Amino acid sequence: MDRILVATDFSPRSDRALRRAILIARRVGASLTLAHVIDADQPDRLIATDRAEAYSLLGETAQTLRTSDQIDAEPLIEIDDVHSGILSAAERVDADLIVLGPHRRRLADVFIGTTVERVVRRSRRPLLVAAQPPSAPYDKTILALDFDEASRAAGRAALAMRIFEHTDVIVMHAFDAPAERMLRRSLDTVDGADDYVESERRRAVEQLHELVRELELPPTRHRVAAINGTPARSIHECASSEEAHLIVLGTNQRKGFERLLIGSVTEDVIREQHRDVLIVPIDGS
Structure with a gap:
């Protein structure tokens, strides 16, 4: 840099x-x-x-x-x-x-x-x-990763910018279990819903470990959590519990009314204004 x-x-x-x-x-x-x-x-x-x-x-x-x-x-x-x-x-x-x-x-x-x-x-x-x-360099950093190119770009750019030097890095992923609500509405499949969420969590953990190896990130701790309300809320809850001062994430550059109307996880995160946020954009139509 x-x-x-x-x-x-x-x-x-x-x-x-x-x-x-x-x-x-x-x-x-x-x-x-x-x-x-x-x-x-x-x-x-x-x-x-x-x-x-x-x-x-x-x-x-x-x-x-x-x-x-x-x-x-x-x-x-x-x-x-x-x-x-x-x-x-x-x-x-x-x-x-x-x-x-x-x-x-x-x-x-x-x-x-x-x-x-x-x-x-x-x-x-x-x-x-x-x-x-x-008051001091960042001592704890949350790298919020999804399994898309924006996340890969964020990880690579943060490495190139030396953001992860001299800081404890926690890599987190907020996973979604889209069928959970439907399963829990059925009274005879409560255990099945729990098993389904756990299988989705294990699958997310495996994918996250593979992505960390692909990006050649420094020694990190991993955290996988189910989405609680919104992805942005889940990211902030992770940062709060870890007492992190910086959140790193990637964002796609959508254009026109699509971006204006649907917003983004990135904008939801920065609106909270509780922690510093590093945003790494990639071109995406």
């Missing part, structure tokens, strides 16, 4: 992203780009004023990082809407990772999503949502 882009609006939430990006950059030897997006929908004189003020603040921060932390850092300003500007900045510097802070949900976000969710939907680059104030 050579270049990390951290997006800031100079709020305390953005400060979480900057502090986390500094910790990662220091550990892997990456450079930082400090990006700020100025709303293009305003008069030119206001844009010019905002640009001068933002560049001054970013420049001071970049200078401090270079002199005090020995981290190569540079400021970058985009004039656009926020999520498009972040993505344009990441393309401009060829960022290996985008780091964002959590964003406050507003009424309009019910329909169009928060800035983070909109960046997730369109990004072709790994994205870290720094939800918690960071």
Whole structure:
């Protein structure tokens, strides 16, 4: 990992992203780009004023990082809407990772999503949502795997980014037993329903072990759990019980109204804003 882009609006939430990006950059030897997006929908004189003020603040921060932390850092300003500007900045510097802070949900976000969710939907680059104030490198990480290419991509990318170094990794899979409810409705098949769920669990365990070997993950602990309510809830319950501070997962990049209407497990996970989440996208139509 050579270049990390951290997006800031100079709020305390953005400060979480900057502090986390500094910790990662220091550990892997990456450079930082400090990006700020100025709303293009305003008069030119206001844009010019905002640009001068933002560049001054970013420049001071970049200078401090270079002199005090020995981290190569540079400021970058985009004039656009926020999520498009972040993505344009990441393309401009060829960022290996985008780091964002959590964003406050507003009424309009019910329909169009928060800035983070909109960046997730369109990004072709790994994205870290720094939800918690960071104080140290991650000591426990949940790698949530399904048996699809998105999960394989997430595992490979996290390995390449050295995310799993110096952290206890728990690989988890939330399996579904689609016929369980139907079987339990039949009074004479209660034992049969339990046997069915257990067989699905064993099958998921075998598949998970095979996937871990395929990805050549470092020594890990495995956890297979039945889906409780939703996959996102199951992932958060696992992270909570393990006291993990980072969740890693992959996501497919669906397009248009399909993504807008049906959402994704990834967006359900980041909406909770309890833990940092690393999202690794793959192109999928």
